[in-house]
Amino acid sequence: xxxxxxxxxxxxxxxxxxxxxxxxxxxxxxxxxxxxxxxxxxxxxxxxxxxxxxxxxxxxxxxxxxxxxxxxxxxxxxxxxxxxxxxxxxxxxxxxxxxxxxxxxxxxxxxxxxxxxxxxxxxxxxxxxxxxxxxxxxxxxxxxxxxxxxxxxxxxxxxxxxxxxxxxxxxxxxxxxxxxxxxxxxxxxxxxxxxxxxxxxxxxxxxxxxxxxxxxxxxxxxxxxxxxxxxxxxxxxxxxxxxxxxxxxxxxxxxxxxxxxxxxxxxxxxxxxxxxxxxxxxxxxxxxxxxxxxxxxxxxxxxxxxxxxxxxxxxxxxxxxxxxxxxxxxxxxxxxxxxxxxxxxxxxxxxxxxxxxxxxxxxxxxxxxxxxxxxxxxxxxxxxxxxxxxxxxx
Amino acid sequence: xxxxxxxxxxxxxxxxxxxxxxxxxxxxxxxxxxxxxxxxxxxxxxxxxxxxxxxxxxxxxxxxxxxxxxxxxxxxxxxxxxxxxxxxxxxxxxxxxxxxxxxxxxxxxxxxxxxxxxxxxxxxxxxxxxxxxxxxxxxxxxxxxxxxxxxxxxxxxxxxxxxxxxxxxxxxxxxxxxxxxxxxxxxxxxxxxxxxxxxxxxxxxxxxxxxxxxxxxxxxxxxxxxxxxxxxxxxxxxxxxxxxxxxxxxxxxxxxxxxxxxxxxxxxxxxxxxxxxxxxxxxxxxxxxxxxxxxxxxxxxxxxxxxxxxxxxxxxxxxxxxxxxxxxxxxxxxxxxxxxxxxxxxxxxxxxxxxxxxxxxxxxxxxxxxxxxxxxxxxxxxxxx
Numbered sequence: 001x002x003x004x005x006x007x008x009x010x011x012x013x014x015x016x017x018x019x020x021x022x023x024x025x026x027x028x029x030x031x032x033x034x035x036x037x038x039x040x041x042x043x044x045x046x047x048x049x050x051x052x053x054x055x056x057x058x059x060x061x062x063x064x065x066x067x068x069x070x071x072x073x074x075x076x077x078x079x080x081x082x083x084x085x086x087x088x089x090x091x092x093x094x095x096x097x098x099x100x101x102x103x104x105x106x107x108x109x110x111x112x113x114x115x116x117x118x119x120x121x122x123x124x125x126x127x128x129x130x131x132x133x134x135x136x137x138x139x140x141x142x143x144x145x146x147x148x149x150x151x152x153x154x155x156x157x158x159x160x161x162x163x164x165x166x167x168x169x170x171x172x173x174x175x176x177x178x179x180x181x182x183x184x185x186x187x188x189x190x191x192x193x194x195x196x197x198x199x200x201x202x203x204x205x206x207x208x209x210x211x212x213x214x215x216x217x218x219x220x221x222x223x224x225x226x227x228x229x230x231x232x233x234x235x236x237x238x239x240x241x242x243x244x245x246x247x248x249x250x251x252x253x254x255x256x257x258x259x260x261x262x263x264x265x266x267x268x269x270x271x272x273x274x275x276x277x278x279x280x281x282x283x284x285x286x287x288x289x290x291x292x293x294x295x296x297x298x299x300x301x302x303x304x305x306x307x308x309x310x311x312x313x314x315x316x317x318x319x320x321x322x323x324x325x326x327x328x329x330x331x332x333x334x335x336x337x338x339x340x341x342x343x344x345x346x347x348x349x350x351x352x353x354x355x356x357x358x359x360x361x362x363x364x365x366x367x368x369x370x371x372x373x374x375x376x377x378x379x380x381x382x383x384x385x386x387x388x389x390x391x392x393x394x
Numbered sequence: 395x396x397x398x399x400x401x402x403x404x405x406x407x408x409x410x411x412x413x414x415x416x417x418x419x420x421x422x423x424x425x426x427x428x429x430x431x432x433x434x435x436x437x438x439x440x441x442x443x444x445x446x447x448x449x450x451x452x453x454x455x456x457x458x459x460x461x462x463x464x465x466x467x468x469x470x471x472x473x474x475x476x477x478x479x480x481x482x483x484x485x486x487x488x489x490x491x492x493x494x495x496x497x498x499x500x501x502x503x504x505x506x507x508x509x510x511x512x513x514x515x516x517x518x519x520x521x522x523x524x525x526x527x528x529x530x531x532x533x534x535x536x537x538x539x540x541x542x543x544x545x546x547x548x549x550x551x552x553x554x555x556x557x558x559x560x561x562x563x564x565x566x567x568x569x570x571x572x573x574x575x576x577x578x579x580x581x582x583x584x585x586x587x588x589x590x591x592x593x594x595x596x597x598x599x600x601x602x603x604x605x606x607x608x609x610x611x612x613x614x615x616x617x618x619x620x621x622x623x624x625x626x627x628x629x630x631x632x633x634x635x636x637x638x639x640x641x642x643x644x645x646x647x648x649x650x651x652x653x654x655x656x657x658x659x660x661x662x663x664x665x666x667x668x669x670x671x672x673x674x675x676x677x678x679x680x681x682x683x684x685x686x687x688x689x690x691x692x693x694x695x696x697x698x699x700x701x702x703x704x705x706x707x708x709x710x711x712x713x714x715x716x717x718x719x720x721x722x723x724x725x726x727x728x729x730x731x732x733x734x735x736x737x738x739x740x741x742x743x744x745x746x747x748x749x750x751x752x753x754x755x756x757x758x759x760x761x762x763x764x765x766x767x768x769x770x771x772x773x774x775x776x777x778x779x
Contacts, residue, residue, distance in 0.1 A: 028581055036578050036581065047593060047654075152433045158429065183447055235754050242448055261440060297429070326600040365606060373595075
């Protein structure tokens with residue numbers, strides 16, 4: 001039955017008839033639609049309510065939070081900006097960041113100017129703020145880590161999709177043995193880790209060039225891919241103590257660089273896995289004709305392959321950015337003050353002499369999730385058909 | 395790793411510029427190495443090397459001295475302490491006596507595992523396959539015994555079973571709800587695209603925010619449901635003081651965050667199911683349940699198994715939610731193994747911390763590779779056949 005006739009047919013029947021009629025093929029009956037809506041609406045409430053509660057609590061003050069539940073701003077309570085101003089309160093620690101301070105003050109005053117007709121606002125102290133520092137740290141670290149991860153990961157993924165590698169199994173065994181002896185050397189014979197490590201690397205290079213040629217059994221691209229992807233199974237807590245020691249020995253604890261590298265490695269498996277799918281599904285003819293025209297591999301990769309996989313790249317970038325922005329465990333271990341990220345800042349609000357200050361907490365959570373939401377809305381159209389469909393096809 | 399192979403390719407001379415070759419050409423010739431070397435180096439340096447190095451911590455007593463850390467090798471003492479020593483209650487739980495239910499459960503599990511091994515042996519599996527099965531079966535038996543000796547006998551759990559509780563129970567609930575929602579949204583419901591975007595939101599919110607939001611909402615004295623709690627007589631009660639309530643509390647937050655992921659991947663899989671099969675079955679008068687069981691389910695099974703594998707891997711690492719919502723309490727009731735290791739590290743007990751981390755690694759690898767071999771690969775082979 002075509003759509004037009006179905007519509008005419010539908011008009012002739014009462015609501016009750018339409019409720020219980022058997023549906024046309026490919027359609028749902030009204031009753032089924034109602035039941036589905038009931039479930040979906042219930043789930044929407046479940047999804048939205050916590051977010052709504054965080055948003056309104058961010059505009060409450062101590063009295064409003066403690067005197068029982070209030071749900072609707074301007075109706076059962078008067079919103080204030082107490083939680084927000086507290087985030088920008090005096091903190092002499094951040095005096096060095098004067099340019100950023102001016103910027104935040106500018107934005108904040110603009111905000112105050114716009115909102116002052118409807119919301120009562122506390123007087124703002126003319127100084128900022130640990131929160132700002134953590135915010136900028138989070139931006140620098142998550143963007144830097146994502147850039148590094150995408151660059152390194154997509155290159156590796158492209159290579160694994162297009163070039164055939166045959167690493168020899170014997171060389172890998174040799175590498176592991178040499179790495180172990182380097183560790184033993186540095187621990188039990190008091191050799192500095194840098195010396196034992198470089199000796200082991202040099203030895204590996206020499207042995208691979210000479211002895212390595214005689215090894216027969218090789219691994220393939222799929223093995224390398226599986227090896228990189230399987231790193232995701234590794235719980236971060238297993239690697240964190242040695243990574244901490246490594247960065248400590250080069251005095252890089254509490255720097256942005258340390259976190260950027262560690263985050264990039266942690267997300268490398270996801271990037272390689274997803275991008276490999278996108279690259280493998282590209283038609284190879286374009287690249288071959290470019291190769292005939294004399295382009296180098298890097299030119300092909302940069303000018304042809306990357307533009308063609310833009311939706312996939314955008315989705316993978318988004319996913320990696322979210323994961324880096326929310327990362328918590330590495331940040332606890334590797335930062336103390338200067339490079340603290342937002343999650344650590346938020347978690348630190350958990351303890352206070354007066355219990356948790358919920359309005360401040362919600363304000364800082366909102367500050368934290370806003371950029372992710374904005375980014376997700378902007379890149380929203382890439383999400384569905386990009387990363388997830390790619391993952392499903394693979 | 396690849397530099398040993400570049401030379402073995404015919405037509406490619408060893409590294410170094412040959413006569414009349416520009417740097418650009420040399421660079422292009424070496425591109426196969428340059429493309430993959432950064433990724434391999436990073437993983438070797440910051441994942442493989444530390445994993446090996448953690449062994450040094452796990453087999454030592456570490457203490458601080460003026461010149462740095464002092465290691466004293468104690469071999470398996472740290473591991474043994476988790477199973478039979480001073481750390482046993484924390485890691486495995488307390489077991490005093492075994493109840494009848496516990497004995498029955500253990501015997502049934504042992505019988506099932508032996509039957510499974512016997513079947514594999516008779517059907518002529520390879521030696522590697524048999525060894526893998528023996529390892530999986532041994533770990534399953536150990537966990538079943540532990541489960542029987544603690545929960546089924548009314549004793550306290552340790553962090554090992556807490557982690558498994560988050561993985562097994564949490565992931566199952568998330569899968570069932572995610573699948574139901576995805577199935578609903580794959581039907582021709584009016585306005586389903588709106589719900590699809592809406593349901594995706596929790597995935598983007600930081601776990602810390604989720605933890606705090608749920609802590610606030612389920613607060614019985616100030617939360618939004620305060621009148622309701624008063625009505626049911628829980629006016630002066632807290633989620634974080636009751637062991638089971640606290641565990642479900644963590645699972646609730648975890649589910650809120652991760653159901654969207656399962657939902658969206660399964661939805662994509664459901665929409666890839668050919669429409670004409672379903673419509674043909676509808677014309678034949680099959681009910682929606684029959685259509686789901688006979689047509690849709692077999693087609694989405696490979697994707698479902700894969701997404702569950704990804705979800706399980708992440709669930710093993712859970713740390714921020716229990717840390718925020720309950721701080722591992724009451725006692726150790728909601729402490730995951732990562733959190734356990736983190737707390738030990740904070741107490742400067744690096745040896746035990748590394749040992750717990752390693753046990754988590756072993757557990758994760760055995761469970762995930764068992765799942766991969768016996769569920770994902772099996773389904774993939776079946777789907778291809």
